[in-house]
Amino acid sequence: xxxxxxxxxxxxxxxxxxxxxxxxxxxxxLVGGTVEFLPLVLMEGxxxxxxxxxxxxxxxxxxxxxxxxxxxxxxxxxxIRPFRDELERYGDYSKPGESxxxxxxxxxxxxxxxxxxxxxxxxxxxxxxxxxxxxxxTSPNSIMPPYDWLLSKTLKxxxxxxxxxxxxxxxxxxxxxxxxxxxxxxxxQAENLARNIAANGGPxxxxxxxxxxxxxxxxxxxxxxxxxxx
Ligand code: HEC
Numbered sequence: 754x755x756x757x758x759x760x761x762x763x764x765x766x767x768x769x770x771x772x773x774x775x776x777x778x779x780x781x782x783l784v785g786g787t788v789e790f791l792p793l794v795l796m797e798g799x800x801x802x803x804x805x806x807x808x809x810x811x812x813x814x815x816x817x818x819x820x821x822x823x824x825x826x827x828x829x830x831x832x833i834r835p836f837r838d839e840l841e842r843y844g845d846y847s848k849p850g851e852s853x854x855x856x857x858x859x860x861x862x863x864x865x866x867x868x869x870x871x872x873x874x875x876x877x878x879x880x881x882x883x884x885x886x887x888x889x890x891t892s893p894n895s896i897m898p899p900y901d902w903l904l905s906k907t908l909k910x911x912x913x914x915x916x917x918x919x920x921x922x923x924x925x926x927x928x929x930x931x932x933x934x935x936x937x938x939x940x941x942q943a944e945n946l947a948r949n950i951a952a953n954g955g956p957x958x959x960x961x962x963x964x965x966x967x968x969x970x971x972x973x974x975x976x977x978x979x980x981x982x983x
Contacts, residue, residue: 801850806977811935812942816970830861831870844871871975879955881968903964
């Protein structure tokens with residue numbers, strides 16, 4: 754009993770020195786925090802790697818930035834949770850390794866519209882063009898706003914090398930050749946996409962418009978894992 758009172762007394766004494774007590778508490782929290790946090794940052798094995806997940810192509814990257822600019826993330830999540838209703842509606846649940854190249858991530862937290870994590874390949878390219886121009890033309894009663902300017906605004910690609918250099922400095926494995934050839938690569942992918950859209954009866958002149966980048970990005974979403982099984 755007397756021992757207990759003695760310890761208790763010492764603690765009381767330290768508690769009675771607010772400054773010393775604050776400093777000791779901060780040291781304890783810092784040590785605890787460092788021990789928890791450092792391994793997460795330092796151990797490479799903490800980043801789940803899926804071999805078929807590759808960085809976005811330059812055109813997809815441009816489309817992703819338009820997706821951010823237009824605020825699509827305010828209505829669409831990109832994160833399928835491992836619940837049966839979600840799996841049946843959207844497909845396989847999202848794995849951490851699928852978004853290692855998403856900076857910033859676009860998991861979202863609101864679903865006014867459906868989740869888009871696996872929308873790639875769900876519709877033809879032309880469907881996306883029509884849907885962006887006027888959502889109700891493809892989805893009757895849709896409350897999604899139209900983004901028709903994407904079909905007429907010229908796609909700017911000249912900042913791609915700088916964007917890719919930035920991502921590379923954060924760990925995305927773009928090679929120097931990828932970066933140097935990014936504008937050319939994006940133009941080639943855009944022309945291909947635009948040809949496909951025109952061949953299916955869509956507008957003829959989309960190769961240099963923002964819409965092709967958005968469609969390239971949407972068609973990529975969630976397709977890395979199916980590459981693995983096919
Ligand atoms: C105000 C909320 C809202 C915003 C903002 C919004 N959407 Fe939607 N979106 C919806 C709704 C609601 C639907 C379901 C009806 C439909 O298909 O139009 C939808 C459907 C979609 C679909 C079809 C998904 C599927 O699986 O059928 C795609 C693709 C899509 N949106 C892309 C976008 C893109 C890209 C943007 C940004 C340029 C965007 N949305 C912005 C509400 C929104």
